[in-house]
Amino acid sequence: MNVWVMTLKKIRTVELFAGVGGFRLGLEAASDKFDFIWANQWEPYKKEQYAFDCYTAHFGKSNNHVCEDIAKVRDDVPEHELLVAGFPCQDYSIMKKNSLGIEGSKGALWWQLDHIVRNKRPSYILLENVDRIIRSPAKQKGRDFSIILRCLYESGYAVEWRVINAADYGQAQRRRRTFIFAYRNDTELFKRLAENVCKRGLKSMHEYVVSDAILAKAFLVQGHDRIYTDQWIDEMIYPEVCDISNDLKVEFYNSGVMMNGRIYSVDVIPKKEPFVPIKNILETGTIDEKYFLKDEDMAKWIYSKGAKLEKRRRRDGSTYYFTEGAVKFPEPMDMPSRTILTSESKVGRTSHVVTDLQTGRLRTLTPKECERLNGFPDDWTNTGMPENMRYFCMGNALIISIVKRIGFIIAKISSFN
Ligand SMILES: C[S@@+](CC[C@H](N)C(=O)[O-])C[C@H]1O[C@@H](n2cnc3c(N)ncnc32)[C@H](O)[C@@H]1O
Known part of the structure; x- marks a missing residue:
């Protein structure tokens, strides 16, 4: 096989908020197409950087493994096709700073991620967060997740998400995490979905969520509830992100999709696999x-x-x-x-x-x-x-085989073949 073709097949991957490398372990176990070219991990204001040291103990010390506040190195992120990140769950509300722009609350790390997405525009983005991210904050349900979806919409992405309980899919832990997968508007995935939504509207969004989405292929569904959300977050209704931040409440369910500013969300029923006791x-x-x-x-x-x-x-x-x-x-x-x-x-x-x-x-x-x-x-x-930090790192980490299953489907995306 010609070397140039082989090079094209690699998926240049950047790992942010890398912790001890859960995304990397899972994706590398899924396919050797994932080529991790840059990673960032920094435990705020700690002298000892145990998670980063663990990462480099396994993946090597390198100028591309950076232990620094992401806010300081966000413009050093190289060009890449896939961005992965288990970003911390914080308050994402924003207010208008002045006529020039907006300001995130408490310097939430979402805004660093958003900056990188807007500037680097990777073809695909895979994010992980706690299950409550789709509901937070309690006083304005769904606001934070709507802000995330709006930001990705503004950057030109379609987004799908699923809350996965690992024990439903054969694991030994009832760990519930929200996985978010986004694809840029020039990818085949985006174009196909856009065309379907354009022709058949909400019905095609529903079919996508329950069977055709990347996350639905990785984690099969056996049914769905009857209640759903149909919501627009585009600039016609909310001229700016801060209008969403101020006004919008949304009931998000455990799965959904956002295409061209329209959201469809429904509770899907997992096709359960035997758990491990x-x-x-x-x-x-x-x-x-x-x-x-x-x-x-x-x-x-x-x-x-x-x-x-x-x-x-x-x-x-x-x-x-x-x-x-x-x-x-x-x-x-x-x-x-x-x-x-x-x-x-x-x-x-x-x-x-x-x-x-x-x-x-x-x-x-x-x-x-x-x-x-x-x-x-x-x-x-x-x-x-120290041992307490080993527990700490595992409390923060991903379940490897859940990531592996997603990676397996991502690696099959036609542009990577
Ligand atoms: C939820 S954990 C991700 C865990 C990772 N997915 C794993 O499998 O180990 C979030 C990580 O972000 C890191 N972090 C927090 N603030 C950061 C910052 N300002 N810059 C870079 N990393 C940061 C934390 O130290 C933590 O390891």
């Missing part, structure tokens, strides 16, 4: 004593996991009743885990407590087990960081 990923050998629950912490564990009905006092002195239900303690071993958070293993309600396979005693998860729940190779984060 948590007991299958537990370490089997002798576990270090430090992971076992200590007698002196037992009262705290029982309290934090238990049901509560407590009279509490607000700052202004008024009182209210705080209630919450009990959570399973220990975890049911035949079920997938709940979502691992950055605080995993600390005494508290959200940390997992499992029954040790060898001794039958109660213990927390080991860092290796958290890596397994996310599908990382064992000891991926054992690159010199």
